[in-house]
Amino acid sequence: MSEVKAPSSRRQKQAIGEGPLTRAALLGVALVFLGLMLIAPLLVVFVEAFSRGFGVYIDALAMPDTMSALQLTLLVAAIAVPANLVFGVAAAWLIAKFDFKGKSFLLTLIDLPFAVSPVVSGLVFVLLFGANSALGPVLDDMGIKILFAVPGIVIATIFITFPFIARELIPLMQQQGSSEEEAAVSLGAGGWRTFFLVTLPNVKWGLLYGVLLCNARAMGEFGAVSVVSGHIRGMTNTLPLHIEILYNDNKAAAAFAVASLLAMLALITLAVKTLLEARFAGSLAAQRRH
Amino acid sequence: MTALAPDGARATRWRRRSVLPGFGLSLGYTIAYLSLVVLIPLAGLGIRSATLGWNEFWAIAFDPRVTSALELSFGAALVAAIVNTVFGVLVAWVLVRYKFPGRRWLDAAVDLPFALPTAVAGIALATLYAPNGPFGIALESLFGVKVGFTSFGVTMALIFVGLPFVVRTVQPVLEEIDRETEEVSATLGAGRWRTVTRVIMPGMLPAILTGFALSFARGVGEYGSVIFIASNLPYVSEIAPLLIVIKLEEHNYAGATAIATIMLVISFAMLFVINLLQAWSRKWFGHE
């Protein structure tokens, strides 16, 4: 294979790449498609948010209901993300460093929430904790409120964002193999030490991205939370639910103002990922090439 | 985003011994957390569904309104997945093969539907495609097509939501393709089109199919981005997840459970198919 020389004739050159006209056309189509399907909706958010002026924008954000929704959203994310982080790391360690029967099945199970419709996810918890379920009345008697209250929203969000960090870490750790860890252990390092000093540094960027995605999804989840929340203004509305309420209240500009907050979060998530990849492309590639 | 896969070797015993510690702990914690958060709640759905009894379950499943909703959800998701596959492969090709200013940022933008909350996407799309929105007006005047509040609108929303799946599944494969094979094909006299379709595409097929399946699976269950743009007319433009919510609101728990179970079963089937595709791709092509 290495004897094949780079093609020298023009026809041969064209044969391993598209002609400039084709390239331009393909590029054009791709850009137009992305522009219409991706960028346009994003622009709409910001255009509509400011359509009534900066004053209305700030008022929408300063509204007490917005503040409560923001608080609730942050609280839910603050619980869901670390919980799923611990799980993601544990599951990745288990799957990447060990061999056992049933591993493939386990992986499919971990992927489950990803394949389930958000509404079904919410329904599952209504059936579990609702007034005519087995658990519902029991918890009610104990004074614990799950549904139509914050715990229900937290649980539904944990379910939805369950696989994110695991999915990000597992392929990464699999590609890295266990040779470094085995070396550390054979040199006498304990389990935790190996993990923190050898494994973690190797996966830190994948971990970070997983956490960012998990967070973005946790803060933005709508369908599942909509089913389990009581839509009590100022109490059990997360930012996405609050956006729906504003939109349906004919306060479109306000809805988009709050939406722009979440859109900015999404943009920051993407920007961080891009910057990480740009800076660490070299070491990331090296990490993959074990 | 690819579904997860085990790495190579098969253990002859239940598990192969390893020098690394922490197996018991990580296994225990993983299974416990998994059961608590995922398995038990889903089992709850299954149990509740079972209490319906076969007759009632089938009666609900074949109720015309339910079948219309499922048809719409699947139909729109299918069309959207096809569109996403065609354009997704194109976008992946352009991102991997071509260099142009802003390529890195465009690459990041592909993940937007993944990072943007569905409700935000929903109101944005609804505004864009409404009869009095920019795209709505443009489409109606140029093509006489009404998008907002029709099943066409649903499809548009699902294209948005499923876009990253195909691109992200195909990209890594494209990046790893051995350019030498292409060069050989060229030196042997194949034209560009032939090289692309006969040499490159087959290698990408598993990834393309996986991306398609993922986009499809996502589209079927999508709720937040669709409900703002759909007209929610029973028998015509009501998506299945919305029908579940409506049944819940009407306190028709039996109906909601039945539809949810059907959707869950289909989701599992899709997941199974995706995993199979990935296993196939690893087996024959040696990569994810």
Added chain:
Amino acid sequence: MRGRLIALAASLALGACGGGNTSEVTLLNVSYDPTRELYEDFNQAFAAGYKTPDGKTVKINMSHGGSGKQSRAVIDGLEADVVTMGLQNDIDVIAKETGKVPADWRSKLPANSSPYTSTIVLMVRKGNPKGIKDWDDLVKPGVSVITPNPKTSGGARWNYLAAWAYAAKKFNGDEAQIKAFVGQIYKNTAKLDSGARGSTTTFTQQGTGDVLITWENEAFYSLAELEPGAYELIYPSLSIKAEPPVAVVVGNAEKHGTLQVAEDYLKHLYSDEGQRIVAKHYYRPTNPAAADPKDVERFKQIEMVSIDDPLFGGWPQAQPKHFDAGGLFDQIYQPAR
């Protein structure tokens, strides 16, 4: 502008530290869809002038949604202290299925526990391009109607019944023709939202449909608060007297220790201040004398049937006959494919 930014930053900071407030009692009012502005105003007025016997202030939390949907939520465990629903049946089911509302709740407050009433009207766009004047125009081909889903919305059921009443009068009680008439209205319907406010949004914000069937108060609200001059209110020749009732959810209020506050809260709706606010927000006050005459003048006197008329026989009869699974609405809706 700078002032607003500072205020925003301040509330962000305060919000972050915010915690419980023990000198305050909270009340949850689970309401139907169009009442957002009404209760925003009323709650402020009530809270400003009220203190519990032991000196605490009151904070009222609201939840809004289609009346049927909201009542189901309360049954499912949403811990409302009071419910302010769109129609009698939605409180009856709470009483029946949870016992948290006493069975005779309707007689606990004046006027069958309805501090305000309304009726059903038609709303069209400026200039009335399709020339809609009455219910007859809604069955014409090419007319696009917006009305909510009777399964979840209280207003939707009043809409349906008003149309039914008109058809009953027109066809002299011939049920087959009435069904065809009402069915045709739903065939012409472009979108069924889950609540009255949702339908208003579809009609106004999303520019869908030629005519909106809605609560009178909702129509007035749209005319006044949305684009001025963009919409017109059409009173049909016949409509229905819509009575949205209120009740204390005794079971929850006792548990929260808010029984007295809840009762005072609802009673205040009947007070002069309450009735004035009610009328200001386009609801017909039960005690018009207490309201601003200018507000009351708006309400046109048209021919109205009542739910308790022999045609419907009251909600306990009308709900199962028309709206329960397999009822007349389901029958009418089936062929509309």
